[in-house]
Amino acid sequence: MDMFIKSLVGLAVIKQRQGLLLALAIATVACSPENDQASKNGVSAVIVANPAADLVLRGGIVASMDANVVGATAVATNGHLISAVGSDEQISGWIGPDTQVIELDGRILIPGLIEGHGHLMSFGRAQQIIDLSDIRSWDQAVSRVASAVDRAQPGQWIFGRGWHQEKWRRIPNDAVDGVPLNRSLNQISPNNPVLLGHASGHAAFANDAALTAAGITHETSDPNGGTIVRDAEGRATGLLRETAQRLVAKVGEAYQARRPESQKRAELRERVLLAGEQALAHGITSFHDAGTGFDIIDLFKEMETAGELPVRLNVMVRGESNAELAAKLAAYRMVAEDNDFLTVRSIKKQVDGALGAHGAWLLAPYADLPSTAGLVLEPIEEIKETAKLALQHGYQLNTHAIGDRANREVLSLYEQAFATVEVEGDALRWRIEHAQHVDPADVGRFAELGVIAAFQGIHSASDGPWIPLRLGERRSEQTSYPWRDLIDSGAVLVNGTDVPVEPIDPLASLYATVSRMTSQGKPFVPEQALTRVEALASYTINGAYAAFEEDVKGSVTPGKWADLVVLSNDFFAVETADIARLQIEMTILAGQIRYAREPSTQSN
Numbered sequence: 001m002d003m004f005i006k007s008l009v010g011l012a013v014i015k016q017r018q019g020l021l022l023a024l025a026i027a028t029v030a031c032s033p034e035n036d037q038a039s040k041n042g043v044s045a046v047i048v049a050n051p052a053a054d055l056v057l058r059g060g061i062v063a064s065m066d067a068n069v070v071g072a073t074a075v076a077t078n079g080h081l082i083s084a085v086g087s088d089e090q091i092s093g094w095i096g097p098d099t100q101v102i103e104l105d106g107r108i109l110i111p112g113l114i115e116g117h118g119h120l121m122s123f124g125r126a127q128q129i130i131d132l133s134d135i136r137s138w139d140q141a142v143s144r145v146a147s148a149v150d151r152a153q154p155g156q157w158i159f160g161r162g163w164h165q166e167k168w169r170r171i172p173n174d175a176v177d178g179v180p181l182n183r184s185l186n187q188i189s190p191n192n193p194v195l196l197g198h199a200s201g202h203a204a205f206a207n208d209a210a211l212t213a214a215g216i217t218h219e220t221s222d223p224n225g226g227t228i229v230r231d232a233e234g235r236a237t238g239l240l241r242e243t244a245q246r247l248v249a250k251v252g253e254a255y256q257a258r259r260p261e262s263q264k265r266a267e268l269r270e271r272v273l274l275a276g277e278q279a280l281a282h283g284i285t286s287f288h289d290a291g292t293g294f295d296i297i298d299l300f301k302e303m304e305t306a307g308e309l310p311v312r313l314n315v316m317v318r319g320e321s322n323a324e325l326a327a328k329l330a331a332y333r334m335v336a337e338d339n340d341f342l343t344v345r346s347i348k349k350q351v352d353g354a355l356g357a358h359g360a361w362l363l364a365p366y367a368d369l370p371s372t373a374g375l376v377l378e379p380i381e382e383i384k385e386t387a388k389l390a391l392q393h394g395y396q397l398n399t400h401a402i403g404d405r406a407n408r409e410v411l412s413l414y415e416q417a418f419a420t421v422e423v424e425g426d427a428l429r430w431r432i433e434h435a436q437h438v439d440p441a442d443v444g445r446f447a448e449l450g451v452i453a454a455f456q457g458i459h460s461a462s463d464g465p466w467i468p469l470r471l472g473e474r475r476s477e478q479t480s481y482p483w484r485d486l487i488d489s490g491a492v493l494v495n496g497t498d499v500p501v502e503p504i505d506p507l508a509s510l511y512a513t514v515s516r517m518t519s520q521g522k523p524f525v526p527e528q529a530l531t532r533v534e535a536l537a538s539y540t541i542n543g544a545y546a547a548f549e550e551d552v553k554g555s556v557t558p559g560k561w562a563d564l565v566v567l568s569n570d571f572f573a574v575e576t577a578d579i580a581r582l583q584i585e586m587t588i589l590a591g592q593i594r595y596a597r598e599p600s601t602q603s604n
Helices: 033-041 088-092 120-126 138-151 183-188 208-213 245-257 261-281 294-305 322-332 380-393 404-421 440-449 457-463 467-471 473-479 483-488 506-515 532-538 541-546 576-581
Strands: 005-008 029-031 055-058 074-078 081-086 100-103 108-111 113-118 158-163 194-198 203-206 226-230 236-242 284-292 312-317 342-350 396-401 431-434 452-454 564-567 584-589 592-596
Touching: 055 088, 074 088, 081 088, 113 541, 120 158, 120 261, 120 284, 138 158, 138 183, 138 194, 183 208, 194 208, 194 245, 203 208, 203 245, 208 236, 208 245, 226 245, 236 245, 261 284, 261 294, 261 584, 261 592, 284 342, 284 396, 284 541, 284 584, 294 312, 294 322, 294 342, 312 322, 322 342, 322 380, 342 380, 380 396, 380 404, 396 404, 404 431, 404 440, 440 483, 452 541, 457 506, 467 473, 506 532, 506 576, 532 541
Parallel strands: 055 100, 113 284, 158 194, 284 312, 312 342, 342 396, 396 431, 431 452
Antiparallel strands: 005 029, 055 074, 074 081, 108 564, 194 203, 203 236, 226 236, 564 584, 584 592
């Protein structure tokens, strides 16, 4: 490699179908001063009447994700917009007496990262309740609940979230379906109902006080799309799969609802702010919220009007009946306007559950639980009706599908919907959320139909060690997280973390995306990994495309919103294992520094 070229990234093919951009990734070449002329020739810069910038970042590597902006080392912004991108020399003309100048010192500047699939309010709530995401044994969960019981009033509900039995070092001998009985919870909390959400959100664990409050007895039937797990004597163990957890959750919610309105409102607002603070600290400037009801959207609207939303939100409407959707979709549709912090133009549906909880809908039974092939959480006919409403009101339809049967069913449903209105799927940009296990026969259908695959790279790291237990080795290799096959077929991939299912750490997700390394340090179907260019595109320009916002965000392009992130080192040059160790140095949102890890790097 030429000594003057600091980093070279292969130019990804820009593919177009029916005149619509389906994939964007960019070659980034950062040149030394000796090669500055070559750099200038490849750089796009904009000159306006008033060249004094509010903010200039210079002396770095600009990974623009824009094929027309290559080799840049500096950026100038005015207000919430990017004014110019070019070499240090070109951008020097933008520096005035009041311009704030950030010396990048060779670090890399990338577009603001876009969380392609997360749950904002659940993320905020996870910071208000017992955090079980880092426990490595059931005893640790019981200990944390015991501490909460000591502080609680008699009868007060206790909530927690984040446990995952596959991450524990050991499982109690009397476990049922790999999850303990609730006896120890009953002993330490006989008078306080306890409900502990699984990390996936697709199961929960309750003590007897909570089960009793919900009226669950030996005779209680399993709800549609859910399972009340029982031991050999028919006693509920405390484990509630999928929709069964709602039986208890709604009682806990009713208890919470008895509090003063001012307290409830303050708690909801705090959730938004807590989630946003963590998002910014991890380089996330835009967040696809998957999704929430009209009542919470009303809260978001109020906070946006007051200038209080901490990040840009693209919200999917979820949890509303088709009758409610028909009545309210038109009034709630919001597309991106200038410097917008809230858009609502998609609907979230959920056809199946999670693989870990045996809820993913499969084409064949589970290898470790042959009595089931998963659960259908929302009937296909109901989703078909939602699809009609989405087409009628100009909304995307974004459907959760994890199992290979679920993905096939949703693709067929979309295909029928597109044919009904004689519209190409590319124009509608409908999505499948997760797309974790896809039969090889269905992989090419994503690109053929113009359906976006919204995946979470970090899930492969967390789930890889135990997926073969659920599916067997052969099915795991054939169907699990087929990112390489999807992108090679021409599909658009959008990355995220599914926070709070996983930590909101895009660098960990990017590392998993390009390495396919599991949390146990072993590769999981490594041939399905993406290149670094493809991976970064999945967190930037592809995320913008998936929200119909590629004209205003997703790349470091003059005229787009000034949402930018500085990384501690060159994402494209460090060793693969070091990607997860990169640090978010600075997050800039709408031209304002909203997070800085090292304030000392700033100068005027």
